[in-house]
Amino acid sequence: MIGTYAAVLAVCGASLALGQAAIGICGVRRWSWLAPAVGLALLAAICWATVRLPGDGVVPAILVPVLVVAAVAYLWGRVEGGGEALRAGWPVALGALVAASLPFLAEGHFGILGTSFNPDMSQHLLAADRLADGQGSQLLRQGYPLGPHAVVVALNKGLGIDLVQGFSGLTVAVAVLAPLTALTAFAKLRALPRTAAALVVGLAYVVASYFAQGAFKETMEALFLLGFVLALRGAKREWAGLSLRFVPAALIAAGAVYAYSFPGLIWLGGAFVFWLLAEAMVERRQPPWRPLLLALLPFVVLIAPEVGRMIDFHNFETFDPNGPGLGNLFGQVSPFEALGIWPSGDFRLAPGDGAVPAIGYYLGAAFALVLLIHGIWRCARRREVAILAGLGAVAIVYVAGRAGGTPYATAKAIEIAAPIVALTILLPLLEEADWRLSQPLVDKTADGRLQALAAALFIAAAGVCSLLALANAPVGPTSYSPALTGFRPLVAADSTVVLASRELLADEHGTPYIAWELRGGRVCIETAAEADGSPPPGVRFVVTEADPNLPPFPGLRVRRIAPPYVLWEAAAPPKGKSPCPLIAVRQARQGPAR
Numbered sequence: 025m026i027g028t029y030a031a032v033l034a035v036c037g038a039s040l041a042l043g044q045a046a047i048g049i050c051g052v053r054r055w056s057w058l059a060p061a062v063g064l065a066l067l068a069a070i071c072w073a074t075v076r077l078p079g080d081g082v083v084p085a086i087l088v089p090v091l092v093v094a095a096v097a098y099l100w101g102r103v104e105g106g107g108e109a110l111r112a113g114w115p116v117a118l119g120a121l122v123a124a125s126l127p128f129l130a131e132g133h134f135g136i137l138g139t140s141f142n143p144d145m146s147q148h149l150l151a152a153d154r155l156a157d158g159q160g161s162q163l164l165r166q167g168y169p170l171g172p173h174a175v176v177v178a179l180n181k182g183l184g185i186d187l188v189q190g191f192s193g194l195t196v197a198v199a200v201l202a203p204l205t206a207l208t209a210f211a212k213l214r215a216l217p218r219t220a221a222a223l224v225v226g227l228a229y230v231v232a233s234y235f236a237q238g239a240f241k242e243t244m245e246a247l248f249l250l251g252f253v254l255a256l257r258g259a260k261r262e263w264a265g266l267s268l269r270f271v272p273a274a275l276i277a278a279g280a281v282y283a284y285s286f287p288g289l290i291w292l293g294g295a296f297v298f299w300l301l302a303e304a305m306v307e308r309r310q311p312p313w314r315p316l317l318l319a320l321l322p323f324v325v326l327i328a329p330e331v332g333r334m335i336d337f338h339n340f341e342t343f344d345p346n347g348p349g350l351g352n353l354f355g356q357v358s359p360f361e362a363l364g365i366w367p368s369g370d371f372r373l374a375p376g377d378g379a380v381p382a383i384g385y386y387l388g389a390a391f392a393l394v395l396l397i398h399g400i401w402r403c404a405r406r407r408e409v410a411i412l413a414g415l416g417a418v419a420i421v422y423v424a425g426r427a428g429g430t431p432y433a434t435a436k437a438i439e440i441a442a443p444i445v446a447l448t449i450l451l452p453l454l455e456e457a458d459w460r461l462s463q464p465l466v467d468k469t470a471d472g473r474l475q476a477l478a479a480a481l482f483i484a485a486a487g488v489c490s491l492l493a494l495a496n497a498p499v500g501p502t503s504y505s506p507a508l509t510g511f512r513p514l515v516a517a518d519s520t521v522v523l524a525s526r527e528l529l530a531d532e533h534g535t536p537y538i539a540w541e542l543r544g545g546r547v548c549i550e551t552a553a554e555a556d557g558s559p560p561p562g563v564r565f566v567v568t569e570a571d572p573n574l575p576p577f578p579g580l581r582v583r584r585i586a587p588p589y590v591l592w593e594a595a596a597p598p599k600g601k602s603p604c605p606l607i608a609v610r611q612a613r614q615g616p617a618r
Contacts, residue, residue: 027185028134031193032121034179036200038092039063042070045095046275048102050268055109057208058258060201061251062272064244065279068171069326072282075174080158084174085182112211115219116203116226123227123490124199127236127497132531136188137195137238139500139533141370142352143540145191145238149504152176152187167336171282172240188504195240202226202247202443208254209451217457220483221450224490225250228442229364232490233371236497237352242439245288248280250443252292253414256299259315260410270312270319278326286334291440294417295410302409357435359422360385362442363392364449364486369496388485395449395482402452411451414444446486453479500533507586508541511567514584514591519546519602520565523576526551539607542567546604552576561600566592 043063047056067088074083128134136145147163152173154161164170176190185193203226210218226247227235234242255273263269273296280288300311327334354372361371365388367380376382403412418441425434457476520542528534535549548560552568559566559577572582572590580592 025128025134027189028128028192028196030183031176031179031185031190032197032200034183035064035067035175035194035197036060036117038067038088039197039201041092041095041099042066044103045098047272048099050263050271051266052263053102053104054262055103055105056258056272057109057113057204057206057211058251058255058272058276060204061247061255061279062275064198064201065248065251065276065282067175068244068279068282071174071178072171073329075155075177076158081156081174081177081181084178085180088178089182112207112215112218113204115215116207116222117200119219119223120200120203120227121196123223123232123494124196124235126491126494127499130495130497131499133499133502134189134192135502135532136500136504136537137192137497138236139238139498139537141498142237142239143536145500146504146509146537146540148173148191149187150506150509152180152191153504153506156180156187165336166339167285167333169241169282169285169288169330169333169337171279172244186503188502191238191240195235195238195243198240198243198247199227199235202231202243202250205247205251205254206443206447208251208258209447210454213454217454217479217483220487221454221479224364224483224486225443225446225450227490227494228362228446229366229486229489229493230361230371230439230442232493233361234439236493239439241283242436244283245280245291246440246443248276248283248288249291249295249414249418249440250447252276252280253295253410253444253447256296256413257408257410260303267315268318270315271322274319274323275326278323281327281330281334285330285337291414291417291421294420295414298413298416299410302413306407306409353431353435356426356431357438358389359438360389360393362418362438362445363389363396364442364446364489365389365392365482366489367492368489369492371493388489392449392482392486395453395478396445399448399450399452402456403448406452408451411444411448415441415448418444449482450479453482498533500537501528502532505586505588507589508538508567510586511565511584511589511591512542512544515542515545515565517545518564519548519560519562519598519604520567521548521550521555521559521563521604522567523552523555524549524569526553543607545607546602547607548604559594559598560603562598562602563604564594564598568592 039060040063043059044055046062046066047059070088071084074087075081077083127137151161151163151170155173156177172194176187176194179185179190180187203222206222206225210221231243231246252273255276259269277289277292280292304311357371367384367388368378375385422434422437422441425437453475457472457479522538524534524538529551538549539547566576566580568576568590569588570576570590572585575592579595581595582590583593584591
């Protein structure tokens, strides 16, 4: 617990300081809630740029604190509205932290998020472990974006935080930073609606569902898209007179590259193109080319070292239409889930497959769809060009993914769209419901009361759905070792029995985790008590965490010791047909497709 929350505090603190300093250098003197998105983007870029330097992760562990101290020193006395920002931000941060802690509270322990939903975290842990030791990995060779992994390595080297706790802390930190970023849009509202709206936008239902899987990269991309859209909005409004007003958006876009490689630019680039076209049509004048070119320079400088790896990444298996396919899904995910009202603890279930009748899903989706149409109309009337551009981009990406992609990739498009959809619904409702700070709470108009009621119902329904997804998140093993992965070449396609503790299997969802680590062969996973003193027929290898001098069965010899595991091999060729199931490489997922 201490390690996880220390990682949350470190990531959030560094992101806020670095982000606000960067925004301040652009000429903004007032506190901006775009700082979380800008800072997280810079953090990922800085850590990845330095993690492979001599020292195996020590350089970012030293450099980031130095930059944070320098950022705080630069901001001291230069930032206006700090007290107001603190009063607005702490309830949102606390609410998001409590919500993101629900999986650990429900399971009663901290560990690897989402193990029984999705075993991919073991691959991320292996990549980070190899990165921390200065070694290569399959993900590194494939051009996989490893900015978040570099952040975890920096936490490990700088604060001694275990890799499992580091990834959990990073994932929780993103869940805190996203609602804080959403505050940018709701700054003019009163405290209660402002806090509730920021939480619902930042932790929209599908975002919460991906958090429940431990899918930190998708939640980061959703945060970056939300921040990018709000940065474009701010460049037109609060920062309109500044030459560097588009630089924060450019920094966020660079962060998307280090978290999601070139696919991360599909959503942001689409939003930018739509915004550029809409601005030209609405204002009927040339775009602000000089400020845009000034923003292009830091973007190009930041992503230039990653271009070669982005080219390598285009061959990654996720982009193969014949690749993972459904992944860990049961079928196509409904696009109506992006509307935020989906009363299921598992977003993969079809309407009616859970405890709530199908009619509950359709009524909630219909209500939210009406509000979305209203939001689009009101945003168009209010010339909320950036928000509508973001909404257009996510819609196009979803349609393209549905037409030519896999259900697994299309589900990601729904998740990344969810905060923009919630923002489009809530912003017009709340600002026109007489909940602005400048409006009295009495003498509301009939229209204002109706919009206030609609907003309250949506926030309540969407909030409950997000909490349901978070409370349903499984939490797996509390520790990680690359030893099991190291055994794969030895056991190959032979049959293997893994004897694990009852606590790991029953309480920590360890079965899918172990199966994923040993995929490619036939694997039985059971406790020592279930083994009944002898291995199943046809089993050649046995893996234990016991004393290497005490074989679990007669006739075994030590093949390899890799703490905390011991690999035993049958002294004589095994007889009989193995009952162990084949854990195929593509059985659940071929590699971490995110």
